[in-house]
Amino acid sequence: MLLEVRDLHVEFTTRDGVAKAVNGVDLHVDEGETLAVLGESGSGKSVTAQAVMGILDIPPARITGGEVLFQGRDQLLLKEDERRKVRGAGMAMIFQDALSSLNPVLSVGDQLGEMFRVHQGLSRKDARAKAVELMERVRIPAAKERVGQYPHQFSGGMRQRIMIAMALALEPALIIADEPTTALDVTVQAQVMDLLADLQREYHMGLVLITHDLGVVADVADRIAVMYAGRIVESAPVHDIYKAPAHPYTKGLLESIPRLDRKGQDLYAIKGLPPNLMNIPPGCAFHPRCPMAQDVCRTDVPDLFEVSEERRSACFYWRETLHG
Amino acid sequence: MGRYVIRRLLQMIPVFLGATLLIFLMVNVMGDPVAGLCGERQCDPATAAQLKKEFGLDKPVWQQYLTYMGNVFTGDFGTAFNGQPVTELMGSAFPVTIRLTIVAIVFEIVIGITLGVLTGLRRGRPVDTTVLLVTLVVISIPTFVTGLLLQLLLGVEWGLIKPSVSPDAPFDELLVPGLVLASVSLAYVTRLTRTSIAENRRADYVRTAIAKGLPRQRVITRHLLRNSLIPVVTFIGTDIGALMGGAIVTERIFNIHGVGYQLYQGILRQNTQTVVGFVTVLVLVFLVANLLVDLLYAVLDPRIRYA
Numbered sequence: 001m002l003l004e005v006r007d008l009h010v011e012f013t014t015r016d017g018v019a020k021a022v023n024g025v026d027l028h029v030d031e032g033e034t035l036a037v038l039g040e041s042g043s044g045k046s047v048t049a050q051a052v053m054g055i056l057d058i059p060p061a062r063i064t065g066g067e068v069l070f071q072g073r074d075q076l077l078l079k080e081d082e083r084r085k086v087r088g089a090g091m092a093m094i095f096q097d098a099l100s101s102l103n104p105v106l107s108v109g110d111q112l113g114e115m116f117r118v119h120q121g122l123s124r125k126d127a128r129a130k131a132v133e134l135m136e137r138v139r140i141p142a143a144k145e146r147v148g149q150y151p152h153q154f155s156g157g158m159r160q161r162i163m164i165a166m167a168l169a170l171e172p173a174l175i176i177a178d179e180p181t182t183a184l185d186v187t188v189q190a191q192v193m194d195l196l197a198d199l200q201r202e203y204h205m206g207l208v209l210i211t212h213d214l215g216v217v218a219d220v221a222d223r224i225a226v227m228y229a230g231r232i233v234e235s236a237p238v239h240d241i242y243k244a245p246a247h248p249y250t251k252g253l254l255e256s257i258p259r260l261d262r263k264g265q266d267l268y269a270i271k272g273l274p275p276n277l278m279n280i281p282p283g284c285a286f287h288p289r290c291p292m293a294q295d296v297c298r299t300d301v302p303d304l305f306e307v308s309e310e311r312r313s314a315c316f317y318w319r320e321t322l323h324g
Numbered sequence: 325m326g327r328y329v330i331r332r333l334l335q336m337i338p339v340f341l342g343a344t345l346l347i348f349l350m351v352n353v354m355g356d357p358v359a360g361l362c363g364e365r366q367c368d369p370a371t372a373a374q375l376k377k378e379f380g381l382d383k384p385v386w387q388q389y390l391t392y393m394g395n396v397f398t399g400d401f402g403t404a405f406n407g408q409p410v411t412e413l414m415g416s417a418f419p420v421t422i423r424l425t426i427v428a429i430v431f432e433i434v435i436g437i438t439l440g441v442l443t444g445l446r447r448g449r450p451v452d453t454t455v456l457l458v459t460l461v462v463i464s465i466p467t468f469v470t471g472l473l474l475q476l477l478l479g480v481e482w483g484l485i486k487p488s489v490s491p492d493a494p495f496d497e498l499l500v501p502g503l504v505l506a507s508v509s510l511a512y513v514t515r516l517t518r519t520s521i522a523e524n525r526r527a528d529y530v531r532t533a534i535a536k537g538l539p540r541q542r543v544i545t546r547h548l549l550r551n552s553l554i555p556v557v558t559f560i561g562t563d564i565g566a567l568m569g570g571a572i573v574t575e576r577i578f579n580i581h582g583v584g585y586q587l588y589q590g591i592l593r594q595n596t597q598t599v600v601g602f603v604t605v606l607v608l609v610f611l612v613a614n615l616l617v618d619l620l621y622a623v624l625d626p627r628i629r630y631a
Contacts, residue, residue, distance in 0.1 A: 055534045057526065088537030095535075100528040104627055105550050114546075118538050150626040166536065 008066035039227035092167035098159035109147035229285035402597035421582035427502025440517020459511035561617030565610035
């Protein structure tokens with residue numbers, strides 16, 4: 001197993017109180033596997049990713065419990081300097097908004113080359129050559145001419161390719177992509193996603209794809225983990241989940257996708273709002289919005305029940321949901 | 325870029341003419357320029373008339389201005405009333421003030437930026453609060469108070485420095501005056517850097533730099549500082565002109581025979597040619613410094629392109 005997160009807890013101390021962003025996340029990724037982490041804004045997907053990478057802002061954030069095992073080593077126990085060497089080389093991250101995530105005053109060649117200069121001690125010239133090679137690998141035309149240009153001189157899609165190239169530079173075993181296509185035009189989204197999927201296959205990397213776009217997930221993911229209020233509420237192989245969800249929240253998400261065969265009908269929406277992380281409802285966090293909620297849901301926190309060997313659901317009524 | 329520079333240089337002409345005309349008029353309404361020559365006594369009318377004719381002061385002001393500007397462009401800034409060419413005064417005064425300005429700017433850069441980075445990264449902690457308080461005190465106290473206080477303490481009481489700078493004004497004697505001259509700007513540089521660093525340290529590209537596995541040192545200097553210094557450099561650049569012309573108080577306190585000192589003497593003795601000459605050069609320094617800052621801006625931030 002490449003990455004295993006066990007019972008991760010993250011809190012944020014804010015002026016108004018403590019926000020519990022991640023409340024016991026368990027997930028795992030194998031080599032060459034794509035795991036999609038699905039959830040609304042504020043469900044804790046990005047915070048989980050940043051905790052795994054070790055780039056949380058501490059404080060205000062605080063990891064209050066859990067383990068992050070990467071290639072067998074608990075990252076949370078490593079010294080900062082050891083952890084730094086894993087970042088970029090062992091696991092890398094692709095961010096959502098490439099324009100703000102790239103440094104505006106350094107050329108893309110400098111920013112790509114920096115990976116080789118810092119981690120491998122290459123000379124400026126060799127690093128620049130490697131940067132061109134990377135740009136070609138993510139199919140940026142005229143890479144040799146454009147290597148000296150700055151991020152604002154590239155289009156949105158090209159910039160996101162540069163982000164991908166940067167993550168790919170040292171051929172890490174794991175890439176975490178945090179909504180890599182959200183900031184792009186729909187037409188460009190598919191190209192970038194295909195590129196990412198191709199490269200992942202080529203390098204046999206583990207990929208954690210954080211998204212709220214169910215359409216993207218269906219095409220590229222092997223498994224899906226659905227997050228709600230800082231917990232995984234369902235995890236399953238992609239086909240199983242689309243065929244029959246085992247958690248009312250997942251079911252609600254799937255039903256709110258617009259479908260051509262239901263043209264003219266009202267679009268389904270999950271009623272209510274995601275919970276305030278400073279005041280998460282007792283019992284199952286989803287119960288105030290859940291059409292199936294019973295008394296037990298309001299008092300007891302459901303375990304992550306084993307639906308099948310590869311499938312888990314954090315719902316007392318997963319059987320009813322699955323078959324109903 | 326080339327076209328931009330040419331346009332800016334052309335824009336300087338009206339600014340330069342306007343500024344010099346203003347100062348020329350102001351100095352002329354200041355009082356009777358020949359009165360100062362006769363010292364305490366009232367000038368005898370015949371001598372006054374003769375002097376006026378000699379210096380061309382009997383002609384109308386606009387004609388005086390044209391003659392003056394014509395001379396300036398041939399490098400003749402006129403003669404002070406004591407017979408010394410103004411260019412000679414400049415030759416002795418400007419090197420001294422330039423040295424003083426360099427000392428001040430180095431203090432601003434080294435101390436101001438260091439403190440700004442330190443406090444910006446530790447916003448809200450005791451270091452930050454202390455430094456912020458000190459900068460506020462420095463900004464509130466007028467330069468002549470800090471100057472006289474330091475002169476009294478370091479120079480007279482403790483004898484660590486010479487209370488007045490010798491005529492050559494070597495760099496080591498200019499350290500304390502330079503610090504006094506820099507003090508207020510230094511406090512501003514600290515605050516500006518602090519705000520800029522604190523604002524940018526949560527920027528996405530800083531997070532990217534950390535995610536790339538770069539050492540903290542490199543994240544701060546290459547990514548955070550590079551971006552945060554853009555407004556600071558602009559401030560320091562514009563400050564060069566202000567420091568050169570604004571050293572009057574500091575130069576008086578430490579008896580430095582620089583531009584400020586000569587200007588002060590010129591105004592005191594109603595020495596038109598000296599005052600106008602020095603101010604003219606200061607106007608030029610200011611204009612050129614501003615142009616250089618704008619050009620530097622484009623170098624620091626590639627998103628800015630002048631067309």
